Amino acid sequence: MTYANTIALNRPFVETVGMVREALGAQGFGILTEIDVTATFTAKLGADAAESVGDYLILGACNPPLAHRAITADPDMGVLLPCNVVVRRGRGASETIVQAIDPATMVQLSGRPGMQEIADEVDGKLRAALASLAAAEGR
Template identity: 50%
Template sequence: METRLDLPYAEAVTRVREALAAEGFGVLTEIDVRATMDAKLGVELEDYVILGACNPSLAYRALEVDRSVGLLLPCTVTVRAEGGTSLVEMLDPRAMVTMTGTPELSPIAEEARARLERVRDALAGATATGAPAGPGGGRP
């Protein structure tokens, strides 16, 4: 799931955090990919952050079904600069059902996906340079 925002990177990251919060997600982890690659490898990348977003009630429900699903938590959201725009990508939570082979996780994954779709759509409606890509608004 993705959307391109007609915003500079720093503002896009702020908007993503706000949109996630509006859907009950907090950011538990943040990896500054640009800074890490520079520090560890001496290479320069565009501004790029990986956010680990968690909705505690959904995470708890998923863990109650299958404790090993913790390997797939939290939800991954990336923001990266591309020219004068920013690209926001979100991993489809349905991947946890496929990867665990646990169909009982499906309702939780669908709810998480619906929330992330609302995040994407709120961002797209307010600041995107175009409509979300692909059927259902982006790559699954």
């Protein structure tokens, strides 16, 4: 089983990050957290470590109504939230990669009643966001 849905865009990293934010917002997701892996690696491990990953950003996306349903169905689900969306581009790469967690992973870990339905809704919204990015790319 894969644990991420992935697309590649022929756009610069910063432009792609803006597009991802808009696409997620259109599906009811807000960004609760933002981890600039490149900056963190630079500060903690040095420039070589940052260079090895290139531009790398993790966005913690949350759709509050769906998160509420998930936590209500399984209070332990909070350890898997928010939904991570990664935007990354290796040094010298020609494409920027966008990845969103596959919510089926959460269902496999929980097994609680109702989680499959919630995960299917989250998956539909995340896939719609990725599809809108691909459509903007002409794919």
